[in-house]
Amino acid sequence: MRRQAVKVRLYPTDEQIQVLAQHFGCARWWWNYGLNKCIKTYKATGKGLSQSGLNSLLPKLKKEKETEWLGECYSQVLQSVSLNLSRAYQNFFEGRAKYPRFKSKHHRQSIQYPQKVKQVDNALKFPGRLGTVNAKIHRPVDGVIKTVTVSKCPSGKYYASVVMEYEGDYPASKTDGKVIGIDLGVKDFAVTYDGEKVSKYQNPKHLSKYEKNLAVKQRIAARKNKGSNRRRKANKIVARVYEQVSNVRQDYLHKLSRKIVDNNQVVVVENLNVKGMVHNRKLAKAISDTGWGTFVNFLSYKLERSSGKLIEIDRWFPSSKLCSNCHYQVNELPLDVRTWTCPSCGTHHDRDGNAAMNIRAEGIRILSSSGTGEANANGEDIRPIRGRKSKMRQSSVKLEAPTKLTL
Ligand SMILES: [Zn+2]
Missing domain, CATH: 3.30.420 (Nucleotidyltransferase; domain 5)
Incomplete structure (x- = not known):
């Protein structure tokens, strides 16, 4: 089994933008709430919360007056947050990642659909209230669609990263060529x-031109008052x-x-x-x-x-x-x-x-x-696993001192 992802640009309608905003908000709130719970549990017991432990909190929250709006969110989107949060905790415990952080509404927003997304011509059909969203699909979505992550960039554009699964493995590598x-x-x-x-x-040729432009725009933004509408537009x-x-x-x-x-x-x-x-x-x-x-x-x-x-x-x-x-x-x-x-x-x-x-x-x-x-x-x-050292040259060649760059 092998997996491959394609990224497609999404063009949601105004109505769908509202639905997405709501989902982003719910997912972000649930992440921050769950993280807070994990921190408390960690302080008390030295452990985080499992995915199922987190999920079991959801039904009660959906019934409470102050948090009943969580029911508006497609439930598998929230369950994905639970999974990602428990994984983030596990990665932290096993030394692979930093401590999970709270999510801000000012950064990139994203939600995950763990299943049931389909391609319909030039659109992706999502379960729940989001429905069919127009998309620009460059590469064929020809595998079995697994997880789909919908995100909104700070520039206001929407994207979907579609992970697909294919039968069989890649062909074994050969080393007889160039x-x-x-x-x-x-x-x-x-x-x-x-x-x-x-x-x-x-x-790349035009990169420096764009970079100069970026520096100019950053200076303009920095001159606007913090928190102002102009600053937000400039950003x-x-x-x-x-x-x-x-x-x-x-x-x-x-x-x-x-x-x-x-x-x-x-x-x-x-x-x-x-x-x-x-x-x-x-x-x-x-x-x-x-x-x-x-x-x-x-x-x-x-x-x-x-x-x-x-x-x-x-x-x-x-x-x-x-x-x-x-x-x-x-x-x-x-x-x-x-x-x-x-x-x-x-x-x-x-x-x-x-x-x-x-x-x-x-x-x-x-x-x-x-x-x-x-x-x-x-x-x-x-092929050594990335990040691991490969075998050294066995001859008497001296190694370069780590302070000297071999560029
Ligand atoms: Zn020589």
């Missing part, structure tokens, strides 16, 4: 080497421009990852601990803007669907400082040095192209070493 190494950077977004040529991909404009920026970026990342996956079977990237690197202030903005993490995720799922393979190599692998020709390693290579000559063999290197070559070679090494019995026979553990 191998490409990718060096992700700030100057160029990505530099690749596929065994034949080095290609450079710059950051809505900011939200809209912000959406443009992120759409341009996502579109670029989708196209580039699609191109790479279509032309290669194995993709090798450095395991980026983006969070760790963002500590460096100078690079922080550039890195969070470039969306490397998103890009690697796009590569990962696209490869999975096309039976390709993603190999992440350790991020302290000295990809920049190693000569791809003779494997001599230079001690230092400051970020502003874009080209260098190997003191050992005399090869003149373009910094990023050389790094992409080294990354590719390291990926091939991991692939071939796992084929000689170090990993299990079908090579399943070639």
Whole structure:
């Protein structure tokens, strides 16, 4: 069984907007009320509340005068909130997430329909009072529809994220095709080497134009009085421009990852601990803007669907400082040095192209070493689980100090 999600834009009528507002309000109230209950229970017993524990509170609340309006909300939407809240608590207890937070009406609003949503031509048919909502459906909704999350962005647009389930698994991954190494950077977004040529991909062209516009709109909004109507309107404009920026970026990342996956079977990237690197202030903005993490995720799922393979190599692998020709390693290579000559063999290197070559070679090494019995026979553990360290190079190559960046 495999799952896939599509995001579609929704165009609710005025009446449906009212129904949605009511549902968002009920779901938010129930989350905050439930969270409050969980906090009290936690203080008293050291435990949170289970989904069924939370659900059992609902019938009584629906009967009470002050909270009888909860009955207006489709009940499975509220039960989804209970499930998500109990999960959020569990994730917190097991160290996977921060403590769950209260929800504000000023942020993105969302509700979930756990089942019974259908596609009817260019619309989605929801159970309960919401009914059939017009939608712009780009990709076919061809699986069995499971959970549907309806959200409203701060810019005022409505979306539905439709999770579908398909029979069968993805085809097993193969590693007999082309191998490409990718060096992700700030100057160029990505530099690749596929065994034949080095290609450079710059950051999306119009992004900086949109970003400038975003900064202008943010300054305008900041000048308006807090809590005023003008401020609210200005913030809505900011939200809209912000959406443009992120759409341009996502579109670029989708196209580039699609191109790479279509032309290669194995993709090798450095395991980026983006969070760790963002500590460096100078690079922080550039890195969070470039969306490397998103890009690697796009590569990962696209490869999975096309039976390709993603190999992440350790991020302290000295990809920049190693000569791809003779494997001599230079001690230092400051970020502003874009080209260098190997003191050992005399090869003149373009910094990023050389790094992409080294990354590719390291990926091939991991692939071939796992084929000689170090990993299990079908090579399943070639691809480390994201975030986990891959095998280190066994040679005497010195590792780069963690304070030096290998961009
Ligand atoms: Zn050399």
